[in-house]
Each structure stands twice: as structure tokens, then as C-alpha cells.
Amino acid sequence: MASHTKSQPNSGFNRRLFLAGAAGGAMLPVAAAHAVGSKKKQKRGIYADEAGKAKEDLEDKVADFSYQNDVLAQWIVDIWTGPAANPLITPSTGSISLLQYRNRSTAAKADLAARGIYLEKPIVITEDEYDAGFSLEDAGLDATIGVVFVLPRPTRPTLAGHPLLETAKMLMAITPNGI
Template identity: 45%
Template sequence: MAHGHPGGRGIWKRKAGSSVANPADVKVADVSYQNDELAGLIVRAWKEDQPNGFRDSLLKGSYVQRMAAAQTALQNLPLHPINLASPIVITEDEYDAGWEADNDDQIVFVLPNRSRQVGDLLENAKLLMAATPNGI
């Protein structure tokens, strides 16, 4: 599925009767959720950015591959695992272009751009989780 959306920035879902010719037209509310373990995943994605590393597993490949990588990352959180049916991680660029959800159960996390901070600090990641809509 192409994920750019003519309405632009945000996460969009389809309502009954929508199609390729009639794209997703329901904008999903942007929310922020603070969680130290999720902030740790941000830092890990910033650090493990080599080809085929953790970051690439979250952001490259098919929808199914990206969803599986997100599920694995969330389920392997050490203290408070999270088990969602259809999580996916997208970049800020994908968010800004408009992301059309692949299904009604999809929960979209946005990985903040690494360029927004210096030093791979956990506190920076937590701040960006709050500042970036749906920050991972």
C-alpha cells in the first residue's frame, strides 16, 4: 500500500466505502505516551542504524516485516512487554507525508529523527516522545 496521503501530515484510516480512488479520510488523533522502555527503543534505533540493523528492521521491508519487527521489539521489553495486534514504526518523513493505516487495528509509532538531539541520551528520547506525535 502506498502510504502518502493527499491530506498530508498525520495518520489516516479508511472508513467504510473508501478505496484507492477514495483514500482514507479519517484523521487519527495524535497522542503521546511516556514510557522509559519505549524511550530505550528510540535510543537503540538511533544507535543500531547500520544496514540491516535494528533501525532498518523497524523501518524497511514490507508492511508485514515492519509489523513483525515492531511486535518483537515491544514484546521483548524487559519490564513491561507490550502486545499489540498490529503495531508499526514509521519515520517523521512518513508521518509528515501522511500515513494511511494498513488496517483498523494498526497502532502507528513515529521514530523521532536522530538529528533532533545530540548524544543518544535517554532523557532526549523521552522528551522527543512527547514532542513527536505518537513517538515510539
């Protein structure tokens, strides 16, 4: 019996654009938020433009999507309730060097591996970094293998005295609020 394969036309799907959200990258479709005093749209999201490009000039946006996973939900809780200077997300403001991004990626790779998730170039960014526009190239991550996780702001849940796992799962289902 001969095997037949059905040829499909090229849909224009770009693997690089698909990879950036990866397992648990819960992110928003781009909202039409406007910068104060400007008619330009805010560059929220994750971009694969060349390194050093001005935030307002970013164009090569990667796909955003969410994925719910108990291990990743617990990871969110562990980051929220862990030390403030978590190596996964420190520093998250100001001018961040390539070395600091590499250190964050290395920490994410080790943390994920300890949870049974093996990725070559993962990185965790904060929701604020996502909102400001995050460049994979500026972080030294190849857009074809880099996987970006967006950590929800710790102000979203009520942290004191409540189990957070279900909260993290719910935030993973909406975007860009959960890893």
C-alpha cells in the first residue's frame, strides 16, 4: 500500500515568531495602547529585531500565546513568594547588560531543568519588561531558539495567606499575566 502525503501551501507561518511564547508564555495580543503625548502605538511584547534598535522602531514582533501547566504555575508561585533579588528576573529595570540577560537565561534554564522542562535558551521577563517591548536580540537570544516567559506582576494576586496555585493557573490562561 503506497503512502500518500498531502501537500499544503505555505501559510506564511514563521517558526521564529511562534517560539517566543513557548510553554506557558501567556501574553496579550497587542493592545492599541498609546504612549503619553504621542500618537504612536506602544511597543508591548517580544521582538526579534536586530540588537540595539530603538524601542519605538521595533517591528519584528513574535507570536504571543498562553499554555497552562501545573509545573509552570507552581514556578510562578515560587517566584512570587521567593526572594526579591531572584536571579530569574533581577535586574528588571534600567539598562540591563548582555551579561545580566545571559545570567537570567542561565538561571531560567537551570530552574526549568529542575522541574523537568529542558530548553536551550529560556528567559523570564517581568510584565513591565513585556509592556516596554522586549528585544530577544538585545538579550543575546537567538529568536529561533529563545523562549520567553512573562512573569505576572506580584501585585495581581493577593499574596498574603491564600493558596496561589489556582491564581497562577488563572493568570496563565489570560495574557500577558502568566508564564
